[in-house]
Amino acid sequence: MTFSIVARSADGESWGVAVASKFLAVGSAVPAAVAGVGAIATQAAANVAYKGLALSHLAEGATAEVALASLLEDDEGREHRQVGLVDVDGNAVTHTGSSCLDWAGGLTGDGYAIQGNVLTGPEVVQAVESAFLAADPTLPLAHRLLRALTAGDEAGGDRRGRQSAALFVVRDEAGYSGFDDVAVDLRVDDHPAPVTELARLLDLNDLYLTASTEEEKVPMTPDLEAELLAHAQASGQETIAAWVGCENYEMRVAEDLSWVDRRVLAIVRGEGS
Template sequence: MTFSIVARSADGESWGVAVASKFLAVGSPVPAAVAGVGAIATQADANVAYKGLALSHLDDGATAEVALQRLLEEDDGRDHRQVGIVDVDGSAASHTGGDCLDWAGGVTGDGYAIQGNILTGPEVVEAMEAAWLASGAETSLERRLLAALTAGDEAGGDSRGRQSAALLVVRDGAGYGGNDDIACDLRVDDAASCGGTPIVELERLLSLSELYLTASTDDEKVAITPELEAELESLATGLGHRDFAAWVGTENYEMRVADDGSWIDVRILEIIREAGR
């Protein structure tokens, strides 16, 4: 009922899961990840306890394959389970139980595990792997995972249809304000809310997340000179705000403007100038 990819970035700094299904809120039961530890997707007749157990095994030093074997050995329902795991070093393991509904299967490679069940056919997994490999190491893990998920959907995806999708990526210090490791945690719980295209909606949400919730690179920073500061204050008050800082807080651009007022992201500068016209 689900197809997913679990992966580590080529630089070894990020881990994540992308998943889609004809199942309500698939982002709740399937994915889990911890920075510096690894990631897992548990699906088919999902055993959600696998998430905490697998990450605990990985944190204790087990490889993905060893962690998977421990899960299966302790579970009488293993023949109904499907699991993908990637560990801290990028080693991957995948399991498809013999009682999973057709088409069901998976593939692993350096840094990724791809799996699905009740799919239109093996071409779904094949398309996901091809898209993952084609996306290139220079692409962010978020975008690589989404590209693979999109390819699987376009190849047929879940044979029952589309309902939900999710994207989870972790990286040390990547969370809001740098206070946790959640680089991206996006979910489309029901396709009825987005015209029946949850993966398309997931891509839209990722673009918004990249704008609001990621830190600006040095190339994106524009120094705020006294002249620019005066312009920003004028634009903000002209838009009805107390001052520029109030505008930033109201629009949720805190991650894109320096706390000390020394720089502004070039995109935010363009946004406020456009709004003030």
């Protein structure tokens, strides 16, 4: 009922899962990951206990292969399960039980595991793999995963249709203000085009929840400050700082107003969104 990709980034610093399904809120059941440990997708007749168990095994030093073997050994329903795992070193494994509904199967490679069931055919997982490998490895892992998921969706995806999708990526201290490791945690729970909607949310995630690079910072000048103040006041805020807080631009405008992100400036000028 689902297809997914579990992967580690090329630089070995991020782990994540992208998944889509004709199933309500697939992100609540399938993906899990811990920075510096690994990631898992559990699907088909999903055993959600696999998530905690697998990550515990990996945290204790087990490889993906050993962790998967332990999960399956203790589960009488193993033939109804589908699982993808990647460990801290990028070792990846996938399992498709013999009782999973056709088409069902998976692929693995260096740093990734791809799996799906009730798909239109093997072309879905093949498209996911091709897109993941073709994507620039220096891209943030979330963007590589999304490109792969999009390719699978365009190749047919879940043969029952579309309903939900999710993207979950972890990296050490990547969370908001560095207080946790969650780089991306996005879910589309019920939507006619969930993968497309997930792409829109990732774009917003990048705007609001990632810090500006040096290349994106535009130095503040008196004229630019006046322009931003006028925009803030037209928006009902008395100061630029109040407007920044109202619009959630804290990651994109310097606290001391020494610079503003060029993307925010484009939005102010009606050149972007």
